[in-house]
Amino acid sequence: MTTPLFQIDDLHVAVAEDGAPGPEILKGVDLVVQPGEIHALMGPNGSGKSTLANTLLANPEYLVTQGALRFKGEDITLWETDVRAKAGMFLAFQYPQEIAGVPVRSFLQQALAARKGIDDLSALETRLAVMDWMNRLQMDPSFADRYLNEGFSGGEKKRNEILQMAILEPDLAILDETDSGLDIDALRVVASGVQEVRKDRPEMGVVLITHYQRILDHLTPDRVHILIDGRIVDSGGPELAERLEKDGFESWR
Ligand SMILES: Nc1ncnc2c1ncn2[C@@H]1O[C@H](COP(=O)(O)OP(=O)(O)OP(=O)(O)O)[C@@H](O)[C@H]1O
Numbered sequence: 001m002t003t004p005l006f007q008i009d010d011l012h013v014a015v016a017e018d019g020a021p022g023p024e025i026l027k028g029v030d031l032v033v034q035p036g037e038i039h040a041l042m043g044p045n046g047s048g049k050s051t052l053a054n055t056l057l058a059n060p061e062y063l064v065t066q067g068a069l070r071f072k073g074e075d076i077t078l079w080e081t082d083v084r085a086k087a088g089m090f091l092a093f094q095y096p097q098e099i100a101g102v103p104v105r106s107f108l109q110q111a112l113a114a115r116k117g118i119d120d121l122s123a124l125e126t127r128l129a130v131m132d133w134m135n136r137l138q139m140d141p142s143f144a145d146r147y148l149n150e151g152f153s154g155g156e157k158k159r160n161e162i163l164q165m166a167i168l169e170p171d172l173a174i175l176d177e178t179d180s181g182l183d184i185d186a187l188r189v190v191a192s193g194v195q196e197v198r199k200d201r202p203e204m205g206v207v208l209i210t211h212y213q214r215i216l217d218h219l220t221p222d223r224v225h226i227l228i229d230g231r232i233v234d235s236g237g238p239e240l241a242e243r244l245e246k247d248g249f250e251s252w253r
Pocket residue numbers: 015025043044045046047048049050051052061178179211
């Protein structure tokens with residue numbers, strides 16, 4: 001068998017309390033993502049979705065107490081956020097909500113330079129890439145001149161996230177739709193944006209962390225996982241999401 005793109009191996013995570021592990025939140029999570037696969041991870045309130053998202057981001061508030069994360073065969077458990085990003089992991093929620101006075105275009109240029117390890121990336125090159133992607137994602141060109149996240153609507157934030165993903169050309173995209181007060185349009189933006197990016201990068205893996213089944217009406221996952229109380233209690237095809245829609249999480253408790 002080939003090396004998986006991404007692997008979560010018996011992951012146990014605790015909240016850090018003064019640097020020491022507090023209560024355990026994730027209690028042995030396993031997940032294998034092959035190139036090109038879309039995985040949806042779903043769970044009720046308090047099941048550990050945000051904890052997992054934060055752990056994948058390498059947020060120091062969360063400690064891995066057992067198990068490992070592997071990306072393209074390498075053990076990345078102890079890697080910091082920027083190293084993970086540079087290696088080709090895209091974490092949609094890694095950037096601050098609002099960066100005062102930084103236009104979208106400059107931000108993208110910095111992020112791209114960091115990802116590619118090039119100091120003086122041509123401004124023209126970035127500009128062309130940004131224009132091309134904004135067109136494909138049906139974004140207004142003036143958007144690139146706005147300040148990052150300042151006054152962005154929910155849908156604009158999502159478009160901006162997908163734009164970042166497209167420009168950064170990751171091998172694995174981790175999208176956290178958990179805290180979405182997202183309306184159906186914003187969900188469609190994410191779904192169609194992911195599909196557009198996958199046209200160019202069919203090998204890109206996607207992990208979509210979500211509370212809601214409805215985004216899966218627009219983005220068909222290869223695998224669906226149900227997370228309850230820090231454990232994946234069931235995995236299957238898209239039919240799992242349909243069962244969830246019908247019966248709720250209750251039928252797994
Ligand atoms: N920093 C923290 N300090 C204390 N407890 C925490 C912390 N982070 C998470 N927890 C606890 O871990 C459990 C899982 O929380 P988490 O936020 O991961 O759930 P979730 O699946 O994202 O829920 P929701 O759907 O409500 O966003 C909860 O009981 C929560 O209170």
